[in-house]
Amino acid sequence: MNAPAPSSLRLVLTLAIAGLISGIAIIGIYESTLPTITANKARELREAVFKVLPGISEMQQLVYRDGGLVATEERRKDEQAVYGGYDREGDFVGYAIPAAGPGFQDTIGLLYGFTPQQKRVVGMEVLESRETPGLGDKIYKDAEFVGSFSALSIDPNIVAVKKGTSAKPNEIDAITGATISSKAVVRIINEAHAEWSKRLPPAGAEPPLGETDPVGTGGSP
Amino acid sequence: MKQNDSYEEFIKGIWRDNPVFVQVLGMCPMLAVTNSAVNAIAMGLATFFVLVGSSFLVSSFRNWIPKQVRISCFIIIIATFVTVADYTLLALVPKVHKELGAFIPLIVANCMILGRQEAFSSRYPVRLAVMDAIGMAGGFLLALFSLGAIREILGDGALFGIDLFGENFEPWIIMILPPGGFLTLGVILLFFNWFRFKKDEFLADVAAAERGGN
Numbered sequence: 001m002n003a004p005a006p007s008s009l010r011l012v013l014t015l016a017i018a019g020l021i022s023g024i025a026i027i028g029i030y031e032s033t034l035p036t037i038t039a040n041k042a043r044e045l046r047e048a049v050f051k052v053l054p055g056i057s058e059m060q061q062l063v064y065r066d067g068g069l070v071a072t073e074e075r076r077k078d079e080q081a082v083y084g085g086y087d088r089e090g091d092f093v094g095y096a097i098p099a100a101g102p103g104f105q106d107t108i109g110l111l112y113g114f115t116p117q118q119k120r121v122v123g124m125e126v127l128e129s130r131e132t133p134g135l136g137d138k139i140y141k142d143a144e145f146v147g148s149f150s151a152l153s154i155d156p157n158i159v160a161v162k163k164g165t166s167a168k169p170n171e172i173d174a175i176t177g178a179t180i181s182s183k184a185v186v187r188i189i190n191e192a193h194a195e196w197s198k199r200l201p202p203a204g205a206e207p208p209l210g211e212t213d214p215v216g217t218g219g220s221p
Numbered sequence: 222m223k224q225n226d227s228y229e230e231f232i233k234g235i236w237r238d239n240p241v242f243v244q245v246l247g248m249c250p251m252l253a254v255t256n257s258a259v260n261a262i263a264m265g266l267a268t269f270f271v272l273v274g275s276s277f278l279v280s281s282f283r284n285w286i287p288k289q290v291r292i293s294c295f296i297i298i299i300a301t302f303v304t305v306a307d308y309t310l311l312a313l314v315p316k317v318h319k320e321l322g323a324f325i326p327l328i329v330a331n332c333m334i335l336g337r338q339e340a341f342s343s344r345y346p347v348r349l350a351v352m353d354a355i356g357m358a359g360g361f362l363l364a365l366f367s368l369g370a371i372r373e374i375l376g377d378g379a380l381f382g383i384d385l386f387g388e389n390f391e392p393w394i395i396m397i398l399p400p401g402g403f404l405t406l407g408v409i410l411l412f413f414n415w416f417r418f419k420k421d422e423f424l425a426d427v428a429a430a431e432r433g434g435n
């Protein structure tokens with residue numbers, strides 16, 4: 001080119017200004033969408049809890065802290081939580097327990113409902129999965145498979161068996177063509193159950209519905 | 222003045238220089254997210270927004286950006302628009318955002334977008350640059366949609382999630398898996414090349430006939 005080369009200062013300044021404007025734009029969009037994104041996530045979780053614990057009308061977060069469950073909104077990053085579901089009278093119905101583990105392709109994240117009185121799984125909802133479309137994604141698209149978690153004994157654990165051969169109350173039919181994904185779901189629930197049954201209080205001693213605002217209905221902190 | 226006509230700049234991206242079918246650019250999102258028509262359209266619209274926005278800014282500032290740092294500036298502008306699209310989709314349509322996943326941030330790396338800035342927007346006035354971007358992004362959207370629709374119909378027996386063939390249809394599952402993207406794209410590229418070949422042949426015939434007539 002015939003034009004003289006611009007000074008380094010001009011180059012640095014151009015990039016600095018471009019970066020500054022870009023940064024301001026990104027902060028702007030982040031700040032303006034954050035409330036909606038947080039609300040969406042809270043609503044999704046709330047809907048999932050109500051789905052896996054049929055018949056509840058209230059829920060609250062129960063954080064596992066110092067060997068017991070504490071009903072609180074606050075949760076530190078290293079603490080684990082379950083969600084307690086309560087009926088219209090405020091009586092405890094069951095826990096909605098988040099669990100995650102490796103599936104066929106990537107981590108499967110799910111939520112399952114557990115009633116300690118009957119030691120039953122009463123619902124299962126996949127929250128996060130990258131299973132093969134058309135095959136592995138049946139773990140949440142196949143109504144029959146999802147439905148088989150609606151009254152399932154988990155004493156001592158769940159067993160996935162070949163389709164059409166489930167006989168005992170703790171057995172479920174694996175999905176034909178998605179055996180690995182369905183077994184992964186069962187394994188994730190079993191592992192979470194083994195972990196949490198050491199922590200949950202004995203049946204009948206669950207924390208009562210607190211005065212705190214139920215998760216998801218409160219304003220942003 | 223013919224080549225600077227804004228209609229011409231618009232229409233070339235849709236058909237003659239279609240970024241996917243003729244230039245074969247932007248293959249990564251093309252193959253990855255076209256397993257359903259809705260995903261394809263969401264990706265197409267996000268790319269549309271990024272390309273038109275970036276072309277507008279790059280063309281407006283083309284006399285201020287020193288050519289030594291132009292690529293970095295283009296990338297900063299594109300990346301900003303991509304981030305805006307990413308958060309907007311996450312807030313408005315979380316379900317679609319989940320399906321598209323990592324491919325939204327990867328719009329930054331779509332060579333079609335950077336290619337248009339370097340080849341066109343940084344050299345032409347704003348009006349033409351925006352028309353060019355709309356044409357190219359429209360062509361990209363059309364290509365994504367046709368691939369997504371074909372794959373969803375064959376692989377899932379549905380379009381936009383609406384069942385088309387009823388119970389007896391056996392979905393051709395490979396079409397919504399990655400190989401289906403390559404198969405469909407290959408067949409479409411075959412058609413485009415066959416069409417171009419036929420057109421050239423026809424034009425040659427016409428020219429020969431005219432010479433013979435004289």
